[in-house]
Amino acid sequence: MSTAQRGRAVMARFSLGLQSLDDETEPVELPVSGCLPEWLNGTLLRNGPAKFEAGATGFRHWFDGQAMVHRFAVDGGRVRYANRYLDTPSSRAVLTEGRIRYQEFATDPCRSLFARFFTPFQRARPANPNVNIARFGDRTVALTESPLPVEFAPDTLATVGVVEYDDRLGGQLTTAHPHQDPVTGDLVNYVTHFSRRSEYRVYRQRPDGTPRRELLGRHRVDEPAYMHSFAITSRHVVLVEFPLVVNPFRLLLSGRPFIENYRWKPERGTRFVVMDREGGQVRAVLRGPACFAFHHINAWEDGGRLFIDLCAYDDAAVIEALSLDSLRGGDALPQAMPTRFALEPEAGTVTAQPLAAESLELPRIAYRRHNGRPYRYAYGVGSRDRRTDDFFNQLVKLDVGDGGTLLWHEEGCYPGEPVFVAAPPGAGRDGAEDDGVVLAVVLRAATASSYLLALDARTFRELARAEVPHAVPFGFHGIFLREDRARDVG
Incomplete structure (x- = not known):
């Protein structure tokens, strides 16, 4: 069998994860x-x-x-399953009207130049929150990179509605990976404000769930970078600016889908913006080798040094490789390497x-105990x-200490993403960092079905x-909630 034939055969197996699931x-x-x-x-919630x-039009x-x-x-060794589409203007247009009405990451419906000019900067731009799930106090929300979280009921999966922030922070782009502050319990994130004087605005939300963002600090930038996630330590927020950047006015005037406006400029290197969490001052902007990453694994500091662990790619070619045509066509998929x-x-x-x-x-870690602090294991x-x-x-x-790995295949x-759930203390358990289970949803090609896998x-x-x-189509991220619906466990 030729390489091309082998690629098509493999593609035919995993393409089930890229097909629509119509049934709820x-x-x-x-x-x-x-x-x-x-x-x-407790309850494992997955998003994707x-x-x-x-209709006859496909997303890109x-x-x-x-x-x-x-x-x-999960209760007493038994598992009950349900799934449901989130009810948003975007999903209603797709599911009910059979048309794409709103801009997505790499898909943009036909619009007039006038509409294109204003859409990227509208605060009320409809969201397709298909990336992650988080807790805002007692609220469970689905997140994407538009700063419009969508609340849903974790028991029924019914959509409650968009969470409107009670502030004037603004910004058009955020991450779907807010961090829980390891000291205060606040949620920390940032938004990018695109304008003639663009800037990153780092903020916090209090753990009581009040939908108000408090500005921690800001950093001005001429060409904002695409950053899917960021790092937090006990004292700092670190924004890792990969050299995939955009001229803000290109977003306004090009008429192209969002991500196609970004340009790879490796000569910039990768810039690490180190911001003090308390005062908001930018302590340093450091330059490292050019690379790209979607996900941070963890970060911490020791004395005057900071350590940032990433799933790093050589460049941003992985974005195009994850287009549906490339995936379904069996094109090469770049590999992310864990890098410190x-x-x-x-x-x-x-x-x-x-x-x-x-x-x-x-990547996932034992988040509650080790986020922003030294750790040993990643999954x-x-x-x-x-x-x-x-x-x-x-x-x-x-094992980030010695580079050793254990594999399941x-x-x-x-x-999909493995979620670590820590075992409760007591009952003779030693409380080690990896004392718990790993849960993952697995697609099995031979039976065109999926299963929830639990590993020690x-x-x-x-x-x-x-x-x-x-x-179950390939998803992105999720959380496990204890019966008392405490914050994300791990």
Whole structure:
């Protein structure tokens, strides 16, 4: 079999994860094989795209599909499942009218020049919140890169509505990865304000869930970078500006989809904007080697040095590689490598070193105890033998101390983001960083179905799986909520 033929055969298997899921499932109990831990009680919520066309018109990119949330309720070793589309102006146009009405990451419907001129800067631009899930106090919200969170009920998955911020912070672009401050519990994030004098505005939200953002600091920039996530430590926020940047007026006047306006400028290098969390002052802007990343793994500081761990690509070609035509066509998929950047603000230096020989994406850690602090283990998805002719086909546990890895792989199966759930203290448990389980939704090509997989986080051996009656499209991120609906656990 030629390389092209092998690529098409593999593509035919994982393309099930890129097909629309039209059915919404009312809560149904799933058959479980194996044994889930007695202490594992709560709800895994997953978010991701599930509708990839409107009538005869298709979206261009994996990131453009309409948001669907999936619920796995775990109780006493039993698992109940449901799924539902989020109800937004964008999804209503696609699902009910059969047309694309609003701009997405890489898809833009035909508009007049007048409409194109104003749409990118409208605060009320409709959101397709298909990336992540977070807690705003007692509220559960779905997030994307538009600063318009959409609240939904975690029990029924019914959409409540857009959360309107009670402030004047503004901004048109944010991340779907807010951080919980390891000291105060505040949610910290930033928005990019595009204008003649563009700037990043770092803010916090109090843990009581009040939809008001308080400005922590700002940093002016001529050409804003595309940054899908950022880093936080006990004392600093670090914005990692990859050299994928945009002229703000190109967004206004080009008439092209959002991401196509950005340009790769490796001569800029990667810039690390180090901001003090308390006073908001920019302590340093350091320059490192050019690279690109969607996701941070973790960050912390030791003395005067800061350490930033990223899932790093050589360049931004992965964005086009994740377009639906490229994925469905079996084109090469670049690999993200776990990489540590050591920053020394006083000396003005940045050094980079690989953390492992395995590729790693969609990373998770024991978040509650180790976010912004030293840690040892990360969990993610990867590609077996770092092959570029397949999709994410294995789960990886990485020891960032020595680069060792444990792998889970099953032929013809494609796992999504692994969510670490820490075991509760007591009952003879040692409270180690990897004492818990890892949960992932896995697509099985042979049966055109998916299952919820539970691994022992320490040994990475399978504990149980719960069979879903259909294929779950490839998603992005999610959270596990304890029965008391505490914040994201891990």
